[in-house]
Amino acid sequence: MNNPTLPKIFIFSEKIDSDYLFSLYADDFDYMEEVFAVTLQHFDQDLEAIEMAWASRDIPELKKAVHKIKPAFGFVGLTDVQQSCKEFEDECQQCADAGELKTSYKQIVATLAESKSLLEIEHRRLKEFNATPL
Amino acid sequence: MSLQCIIVEDLQVAADYLGRCCEKSGLASVKAHFTNVPEALEYLDKNAVDLLFLDVEMPGATGFELLDQMAYHPKVILTTSKSEYAYNAFEYNVTDFLKKPFTYQRFLEALHKVGQASEQSLVQNSTDHIFIKSDGKLVRLNNDDILFIESMGDYVKFVTPDKKYITHNTIKNLEEKVNKHFFMKVHRSYIINITKIDDIRENDLFIKGNEIPISKAHKGEILKRLNII
Incomplete structure (x- = not known):
């Protein structure tokens, strides 16, 4: 007797908003893998832009750099990180001196670094998952 | 008929996603993708397009600056992660405003608005x-x-x-x-x-x-x- 084919299901880390991801890509896990790969591919460059802006205490550039990376987190379901970026962007908008941002900057950079590790793990898992036949 | 469009967007993952949405819909054909305004302007100076997917904040110049410098105005869908630009979008008479990331369904709605806007302008301008x-x-x-x-x-x-x-x-x-x-x-x-x-x-x-x-x-x-x- 043949068993009906069950759809492959991937369980994301609880830090990732999987409902949101499914709303964007349905169950196209191959494409999700690609999205994670592209995001990781550009991550260091985008993070470097943030660090350089901070090093030169250039608040408008810092705001721009964070603004650029922000939606990338939405595309990989890290909606909380996207929100943190937005809040940091708002702080940049309001502050007059880079010194006021020191704590928030440290926090956002730590969040970004943590997100990168998570994305690397999830990307590796997705890759393995997609390589496994039904 | 498929709309000839270009994507002006500096976030690769967003541009890829947009391209994929266009392809999936069969309603829009992406002719080119640019990550900055000057290169997009150079292309638009030589090529006519029906639709522009346009990010706002990009290195060097903003999407609004591109619209200011364009000699003609195709339909425009703004793609940005900042809701605050909605007001400017209205001022620039853009057809729709997609907040990144957006679902495919939302993308389709935007494309349908482009279709409606084109039909409306055809009706308005169709007298002899x-x-x-x-x-x-x-x-x-x-x-x-x-x-x-x-x-x-x-x-x-x-x-x-x-x-x-x-x-x-x-x-x-x-x-x-x-x-x-x-x-x-x-x-x-x-x-x-x-x-x-x-x-x-x-x-x-x-x-x-x-x-x-x-x-x-x-x-x-x-x-x-x-x-x-």
Whole structure:
């Protein structure tokens, strides 16, 4: 007797908003893998832009750099990180001196670094998952 | 028919996603992707597109600055992660505003709005005549009688085979109002009746002996509309 084919299901880390991801890509896990790969591919460059802006205490550039990376987190379901970026962007908008941002900057950079590790793990898992036949 | 579009977006993952949505819909065909405004402008100067997916904040210049510098205005869908730009979007008369990331369903809604806006402008501009105020009266001009319209500062001159009519108006305003099946802007100072072109040489076209300059930005669109065999 043949068993009906069950759809492959991937369980994301609880830090990732999987409902949101499914709303964007349905169950196209191959494409999700690609999205994670592209995001990781550009991550260091985008993070470097943030660090350089901070090093030169250039608040408008810092705001721009964070603004650029922000939606990338939405595309990989890290909606909380996207929100943190937005809040940091708002702080940049309001502050007059880079010194006021020191704590928030440290926090956002730590969040970004943590997100990168998570994305690397999830990307590796997705890759393995997609390589496994039904 | 598929809309010819370009994507101006500096976030690779967003551009890829947008391209994928276009492909999946079968309603839009991506001709090119640019990550900054100057390169997009250079392309748009030489090529006409129906639709522009435009990010706002990009290195060097913003999407709004691109719209300010464009010689013609295709339909525009803004793609940004900042809701605050919605007001500017309204001011620039963009068709829709997609907040990144957006679902495929939301993307489709935006494309349908583009379709509706195009149909609306076709209906608005589909009459065979216009009325202009000239010499204290309203004069009816059939589209087929108008050779071209020339800017004269705050006034424009409608040129027909027999007569010239001067009226208070601007090329920019008329561009939106004339029947696009007949008329197109070829230069910041000229709108021509495309059915009246006698010949084109380099960067000028000729209508009944009148030499009319073609701007670089419009040349691609003119050639696209001509029945070249």
